[in-house]
Amino acid sequence: MSQAHALKKAIAGLVLVAGSTVAVSVQAANEINIYSDRQAFLMQPILDAFTKETGIKVNVVFAKKGIIERLKNEGANSPADLLLTSNVSNLSRAVDAGVTQSVNDKTINSNVPAQYRDPNGQWFGLTTRARVIYASKTRVKEGEFQRYEDLADPKFKGRICTRKGGDTYNIALIASMIAAHGEAGAKSWLEGVKANLAQKPQGNDRAQVKAVKEGVCDIAIGNTYYYGHMLANEEQRAWAESVNIVYPNQADRGAHVNISGMALTKAAPHRAEALQLMRFLTENKAQKIYAEENYEFPIKAGVSASKLVAHWGDFKADKVSLAEVDKYRKQAAKLVNEVGFDN
Structure with missing residues (x-):
C-alpha cells in the first residue's frame, strides 16, 4: 500500500477538524502529518505559527479514540509523523503498542524536564x-x-x-x-x-x-x-x-500533575521535519501560545503561565x-x- 493511499484510508476512518483538508500526498518534504486525540482547534494557533516560521504545512487528523490501534494496523505504511495525546497514559500505551520511536534531541531534552519525558526518549510532555x-x-x-x-x-x-x-x-x-x-x-x-x-x-x-x-x-x-x-x-x-x-x-x-504530550511515530515518513516541529513545540513561542489558549502550565521553565492561570497562585x-x-x-x-x- 502506498503512503498516499494509507493517508486516504486514515482520513476516511477518522474525524477531521483543523482546516478541513488534509493533503493526500505524504511525499512532499515540506509537510508533516499528525494523528491527535487532542482537538485540533487547541493546536491550530501553534501549528499556524510553525508553518509561518518554517513554510512546512501541518496536516492534522483528530480522533477521540482509536489512534493507537490505527497506527499499529498501518505499521510501516502509516503516513503519520507525530502523535499528540492529552495524557501520559496514552503515550505509554503507544510505546507498549510499538508505534513510537526514540528521540534523543538536545533542544527537546533541555526544554522538557526529566520527570515529564520518557527516560528512553519515546515521549515528551508539552504542557502540564x-x-x-x-x-x-x-x-x-x-x-x-x-x-x-x-x-x-x-x-x-x-x-x-x-x-x-x-x-x-x-x-x-x-x-x-x-x-x-x-x-x-x-x-x-x-x-x-x-x-x-x-x-x-x-x-x-x-x-x-x-x-x-x-x-x-x-x-x-x-x-x-x-x-x-x-x-x-x-x-x-x-x-x-x-x-x-x-x-x-x-x-x-x-x-x-498530568501532561499533554507528543511522540514521534515509528514510521515517520518526514522524520526531519517532525523533529523540527517537536523542537518548536517545546520552545518559548509555542509554549506561550499553549499557556494562553488552553489555560495549561507551560512545560518549559521560564515561560510564564497566562495572567488568569497565574492568578490561581503557585x-x-x-x-x-x-x-x-x-x-x-x-x-x-x-x-x-x-x-x-x-x-
Whole structure:
C-alpha cells in the first residue's frame, strides 16, 4: 500500500477538524502529518505559527479514540509523523503498542524536564495540568481540605463528586497514590473515597464543579485548565465562581500533575521535519501560545503561565516522574474494579 493511499484510508476512518483538508500526498518534504486525540482547534494557533516560521504545512487528523490501534494496523505504511495525546497514559500505551520511536534531541531534552519525558526518549510532555480539588466557597472552610488523603476522611462523607474512577485522569491520580502509599494503602484510600461520594461517579470534570454549584456535593476532583474554560464560558462561569482551587499536598510531596504530550511515530515518513516541529513545540513561542489558549502550565521553565492561570497562585508539583507513576496504571485500574468504585 502506498503512503498516499494509507493517508486516504486514515482520513476516511477518522474525524477531521483543523482546516478541513488534509493533503493526500505524504511525499512532499515540506509537510508533516499528525494523528491527535487532542482537538485540533487547541493546536491550530501553534501549528499556524510553525508553518509561518518554517513554510512546512501541518496536516492534522483528530480522533477521540482509536489512534493507537490505527497506527499499529498501518505499521510501516502509516503516513503519520507525530502523535499528540492529552495524557501520559496514552503515550505509554503507544510505546507498549510499538508505534513510537526514540528521540534523543538536545533542544527537546533541555526544554522538557526529566520527570515529564520518557527516560528512553519515546515521549515528551508539552504542557502540564494539576489534578486539584474544587472546594465550595461557602461550604468548605479554608484549610479544611489539604491532601488527597483527605478525600477518604469520614468527615467528607456524602460531600465528594468525581467522574468515573476508570477515567484516564483518575487512573493516573490513583497510580500516584500507589507510588506514594503502595497498592494496599491506595486500595484502602480508594475505598474511603468511594464511601464519601455524594453520587455515583459520572460526567466530566466540569460536571463535577456544576454539581458543587448546585449543592449536590461540596468537593469535586478535576484538572486545573477546566477552571479557565468555565470562566470563559458564559453559561459555566457561575460554576467556576462557586469554588476555590485547592492544590493538595503542598506541605509534603506536592500535587499530582498530568501532561499533554507528543511522540514521534515509528514510521515517520518526514522524520526531519517532525523533529523540527517537536523542537518548536517545546520552545518559548509555542509554549506561550499553549499557556494562553488552553489555560495549561507551560512545560518549559521560564515561560510564564497566562495572567488568569497565574492568578490561581503557585503550587508545588509532585516530583515523582510520570513514567514511574504510569508503571502503576494497570494496578490502579484493577483497584477501581476491586472496590467497585464506579458501581
